[in-house]
Amino acid sequence: MGDTKVLEAVERYIRGEMNPDERLHFENLRKANGEIDELVVEHTLFMQQMNRFGEWKKFRSTLHDVHTDLAEQGKINSARLTGKAKVVYLWKRYKRVAAIAASIAGITTLTISALVWTITPQTAPGELEKLKGKINVIENTTKAQGQEINKVKNKISSSDNTIVYTTGGTGFIIDTKGYLVTNVHVVEGAHNIAVQNGRGEYTAKVVYMDAAKDIAILKIDDESFKPYVSIPYTISRSSGRLAEPIFTLGYPRNEVVYGQGYLSSKTGYKGDTLSCQLELTANQGNSGSPILNKKGEVIGILNGRQKNAEGFSFAIQGKHIYKVLEDLKKDQKKDTLYQRIKLNSRSTISGMEFQQQVEKVEDYVYMVKVN
Amino acid sequence: MKQAINEKELLQGLAVNDKKAVETIYKENYNMVQSLIINNNGSADDAKDIFQEAMIVLYEKVRSGSFELNCLIKTYVYSVSKRLWLKRLQQLNRYSPPIDDLESAVPVDEDMEDHEKRDAEFEMMNKAISSLGEPCKSLLEAYYLQKQNMQVIAANFGYTNADNAKNQKYKCLMRLKKIFFSHYKNENGNG
Numbered sequence: 063m064g065d066t067k068v069l070e071a072v073e074r075y076i077r078g079e080m081n082p083d084e085r086l087h088f089e090n091l092r093k094a095n096g097e098i099d100e101l102v103v104e105h106t107l108f109m110q111q112m113n114r115f116g117e118w119k120k121f122r123s124t125l126h127d128v129h130t131d132l133a134e135q136g137k138i139n140s141a142r143l144t145g146k147a148k149v150v151y152l153w154k155r156y157k158r159v160a161a162i163a164a165s166i167a168g169i170t171t172l173t174i175s176a177l178v179w180t181i182t183p184q185t186a187p188g189e190l191e192k193l194k195g196k197i198n199v200i201e202n203t204t205k206a207q208g209q210e211i212n213k214v215k216n217k218i219s220s221s222d223n224t225i226v227y228t229t230g231g232t233g234f235i236i237d238t239k240g241y242l243v244t245n246v247h248v249v250e251g252a253h254n255i256a257v258q259n260g261r262g263e264y265t266a267k268v269v270y271m272d273a274a275k276d277i278a279i280l281k282i283d284d285e286s287f288k289p290y291v292s293i294p295y296t297i298s299r300s301s302g303r304l305a306e307p308i309f310t311l312g313y314p315r316n317e318v319v320y321g322q323g324y325l326s327s328k329t330g331y332k333g334d335t336l337s338c339q340l341e342l343t344a345n346q347g348n349s350g351s352p353i354l355n356k357k358g359e360v361i362g363i364l365n366g367r368q369k370n371a372e373g374f375s376f377a378i379q380g381k382h383i384y385k386v387l388e389d390l391k392k393d394q395k396k397d398t399l400y401q402r403i404k405l406n407s408r409s410t411i412s413g414m415e416f417q418q419q420v421e422k423v424e425d426y427v428y429m430v431k432v433n
Numbered sequence: 434m435k436q437a438i439n440e441k442e443l444l445q446g447l448a449v450n451d452k453k454a455v456e457t458i459y460k461e462n463y464n465m466v467q468s469l470i471i472n473n474n475g476s477a478d479d480a481k482d483i484f485q486e487a488m489i490v491l492y493e494k495v496r497s498g499s500f501e502l503n504c505l506i507k508t509y510v511y512s513v514s515k516r517l518w519l520k521r522l523q524q525l526n527r528y529s530p531p532i533d534d535l536e537s538a539v540p541v542d543e544d545m546e547d548h549e550k551r552d553a554e555f556e557m558m559n560k561a562i563s564s565l566g567e568p569c570k571s572l573l574e575a576y577y578l579q580k581q582n583m584q585v586i587a588a589n590f591g592y593t594n595a596d597n598a599k600n601q602k603y604k605c606l607m608r609l610k611k612i613f614f615s616h617y618k619n620e621n622g623n624g
Contacts, residue, residue, distance in 0.1 A: 066603040107617075108610055109577075115558045116578035118551075121450050121492055125485045128452065128459050138463040299589065407591025408568045 227431035231349035232312040238290040240282035244350035257428035293406040298359035312351030313429035344375040358409030569605035
């Protein structure tokens with residue numbers, strides 16, 4: 063403890079943050095104590111190096127940004143936007159290779175598109191706003207349950223395993239004790255909620271809803287659920303950076319589905335500042351899916367897409383989860399259980415390839431089934 | 434004369450990482466370096482690497498306080514890029530015909546030596562910080578590079594108070610300094 067205090071003083075001294083009295087006092091101490099003097103010298107060197115290192119890093123990122131900007135504006139001939147001179151040069155150099163490659167590529171493209179065209183199932187025209195999905199009843203009930211559907215309908219509130227869930231979305235864990243985040247529109251008006259992934263199937267209940275933000279907090283409420291040891295991702299406090307690559311995991315069908323894209327706008331539908339826009343294809347059932355970036359931070363919660371528009375989606379910015387949790391804690395002042403909800407502060411998957419991140423995150427994303 | 438003044442302004446801008454200045458220098462010199470590299474057995478990606486490294490050499494030079502290049506920025510960047518590229522070709526053992534000069538080149542040996550030394554130092558620091566792992570890496574970067582204050586850091590990293598964050602930072606710092614000074618002493622001992 064004493065060491066940290068000494069170091070703090072040394073740093074303030076080096077930065078010139080001490081007032082004259084303090085400074086005098088510290089200088090006397092320095093004269094009297096050789097160890098402190100040595101620490102000052104050593105630490106000055108270290109801090110100088112750190113500062114220069116920081117500036118070097120910053121300059122490198124400036125260079126990178128400038129290059130991208132200039133290339134986009136066509137002010138430099140970059141690899142991505144091939145200038146005329148370069149094309150001519152490359153053409154001369156690789157004329158034959160290019161010809162062969164082009165014909166191979168052409169044939170391959172035709173073959174593949176023909177294949178894809180024949181294989182791809184025809185998707186129904188999408189005209190949905192919210193991505194709450196309808197779960198195929200048959201897929202979700204066991205064969206035996208099929209005969210009991212009528213019975214089940216009559217005692218829908220009983221919580222045995224014969225509940226037939228009809229709609230669903232996605233949710234993800236924010237606290238090791240089994241708290242999840244999903245969209246309000248996924249769980250609105252629910253009688254029963256269950257969550258399911260490779261780990262198992264558990265019943266859950268809604269503990270808080272913020273309809274304006276479309277954020278709902280669920281709690282797994284099942285004896286068979288074992289708390290997690292840790293959570294690999296964090297919830298971002300900032301709104302994400304334009305063009306940053308993102309991925310999502312969700313349950314548009316009974317199997318977990320991966321999607322990848324980038325943040326295309328910091329605002330959502332019609333300039334909504336609560337949300338953001340993603341270049342990402344999403345489907346019914348993707349509602350409530352976490353949007354993660356390379357740093358392993360959840361920057362958003364997928365909640366919709368524009369009618370008749372494919373390829374981009376909207377997400378509520380992840381930072382609002384903090385606000386909703388605060389509101390929940392205020393609301394439930396007496397209940398210490400809720401006061402103990404704690405978000406993970408360190409991402410253990412920062413900087414990993416998306417493939418590896420997905421492996422780690424998969425267990426924390428659930429299909430949310432509702433009836 | 435006017436050009437000389439402009440060049441000096443540009444260099445002053447460069448020294449403080451002013452984006453406008455960086456952009457101007459970049460724009461005016463990139464294509465020249467790219468044709469140098471591409472005409473001498475390189476790709477557009479090589480050109481980007483080499484040019485950016487040359488920019489760093491220039492940046493370090495002006496940071497060390499001398500805005501006097503004794504030649505045009507263009508000539509300097511060209512000369513440095515050429516040196517860097519020859520060196521790269523050598524390392525890759527790629528055949529290189531002697532480079533025909535598109536521009537006149539100036540001697541840059543001293544600057545190159547400084548640059549290599551510094552580059553090695555920064556790479557070492559980069560590695561050292563990465564090797565600390567999380568949360569140390571982010572914690573130290575937030576404090577020493579992004580210069581955030583401890584209260585903000587404590588909140589962002591989920592520490593209950595600034596003192597806890599400080600203790601953690603102290604532990605991380607000790608580890609980094611140990612790595613840093615062991616390298617530092619080795620370097621200076623040998624050289």
